[in-house]
Each structure stands twice: as structure tokens, then as C-alpha cells.
Amino acid sequence: MRYKLETEASVKKLQEVIDFVEGHLEAADCNTKLSMQICLAVEEIFVNIASYAYGDEDGLAIMYLEIFDEPLSVVITFEDSGIPYNPLAAAEPDINAPIDKRRIGGLGIFLAKKMADEMTYRHEGGRNILTFKKLF
């Protein structure tokens, strides 16, 4: 089954997005810890789209959530028609830097990558398409 959520790319919609993901994970018997890790990645990716994809303009974010057997896993796809941007190509924050060298920010996509088993990005048909995969 593939589930779809289409929503305004705005931080105001974060709770709606988390509810959508949590609901389907619960129905798929995903345990609490895994669900937390997936929701963390979803928050970081969605907030990134909401903050940067459309600049100051309004726009849509479309999400697809699909559960697979063998191996049991979830794939969540994020699409937006905003500024072409590959978040996976951004420089990673230096997590070994001392406190005075730590940048405030830049941790979101890094965390999403850490929570993922696989992440891919492509730009196709004028859309940014980011996929997040996690094995159960």
C-alpha cells in the first residue's frame, strides 16, 4: 500500500505530517523506538523543505509512505517543486569540533541521514525528490 499526504510546505503543518507517519507506522506494527527515529528524520526533512524550498513564497510538499515486506521496511518520499537543492550534497557538520567552533544549525539533515538506512535525492520534472528508507 502506498499512502499519500499533500500539504502546505510550512512548519505549521509539522504535526499533521508526524501524525500521518506515526499512524501508518503504528498500523504496520513498527516499534516505538524505530518510529521515533523515523519521525525524527521526517521532521528534519520536512522542516528543511518548509524553510528553504520556496523561499518566502508558499508551496506544496507531497509525501508518499510505503511499507515493504522482505525485508520489512518503510520508504518515505518527499516531493516539492521549489528551488532545486540536494540536501545530501551539503557539507556535514563537524561533530568533533569544540563548543566555540560549533555552528548553531546544520544538524537537521545530518540527523536524518544518521536515522536512515538509505537516502537518495534526484531532481526530476521540476521537482526535488528525496527518499528515506528504514528497515524494521
Add this chain to the structure above:
Amino acid sequence: MLDIAKKIEDGCAYFTLEGRLDTVTSSELENELKDVLYDVDEVVFDLENLDYISSAGLRVLLSTQKNIGEEGSMKVVNVNDTIMEIFDVTGFTDILDIE
């Protein structure tokens, strides 16, 4: 949802956080901090009942640590396994004073 309990005593602000420290709720904590940060020498965050932290929450902890400066101190206490894992992968275990 984030519940913030705040206790100020002898120059120390003690925050007990319960629930989720995410993109939405981290601004609530930021506001609470803004009011006290310059009146105290020490800030303590009790995270025993914090279920969830995202990069927005980490950002508040990091900026508090930076803002309190060398004169003051910041501590996080009673960190549960879920939150500790996030501190671990982001290297926050090395820069925060965790008890």
C-alpha cells in the same frame, strides 16, 4: 507537546522538560530561557521525561551553552537512553556537561 517546569533558586535556573522538544516546542523553551538567562549563573536541564529531541532542540541547548559564557555554567541531568543516543550521534556528549 512540551511541559516546561522552571525553578529559580540561588542563581540557578532548573528546567524540567517533559514530552517533545521539536521544531515547534523549542521556541517555547527559547522564550522561557530568554527571560532568565541573564539573571542566573547556572542553568540545569532535567531530561528524565523528555521523549524526543530534534535538531531544533539541540540548537537551543547549544545556544544556551554558548550564551551563558565562561562565567556561568550549564548542565544536563537525568538523560535517558533515547536522548543520549541523539547526543551521541551528534557529538553533543563531548560538548555538554552531562551528569
